[in-house]
Amino acid sequence: MDIVNELPEPIPTYLAAHRAHDADAALRCLTEDAVVVDDGHTHRGPDQIRVWLGRAASEYTYTTELVGSRRLDDGRYEAVHHLEGDFPGGVVDLRFRFTLRDGRIAQLVIEP
Template structure:
C-alpha cells in the first residue's frame, strides 16, 4: 500500500482522549482510533512543538 492511499484505505472513527501542555511550547494529545484498520483499534500520541503560531515539529506514535 502506498502511504498516500492509507487515509482512504480504512474507515475509522477517532476520539480525543487526552491533552496536556508539557512546557511553554510543547503539547501532547492522545487519540483513540477504531475501525477496519489492522488490529481494529489503536491509541496514538501526537507530540507537537510550536514556534510562535506555527507547528515546528509533529510526532505521531503509538
C-alpha cells in the same frame, strides 16, 4: 472540562482539519519547514505532508476521539486519540506530540 480548549491554537484547528480530511486547512496550521513523523516515516515540508495527509485519509476507515491532552513544556503539547477502524489491530490510542514555533506547528510526531 473541554480537552480541545486546553490546547493552544493552532492545534485544535489542525486536529479538526485532519479529522475532516482538509489538507489545505491542516497545512495552514504548519510552518513552511514543518516535519511530521508517523508510522516510522518522516515527511518534511508542505508537499510531502500533503501527500501523507491524503494517504492517511484514504488508507483506512476509522473513527477517532480525543481522549486526553497535556502540556509537555513551553512549546510542546500532546493530544491522545482513541481510534477504532479497519486497520490492523482495529483499536489503538495514538499520541500526537506537537511542537509549536511562532504560533504554528513546526513538528508533529504520531505514535502509540
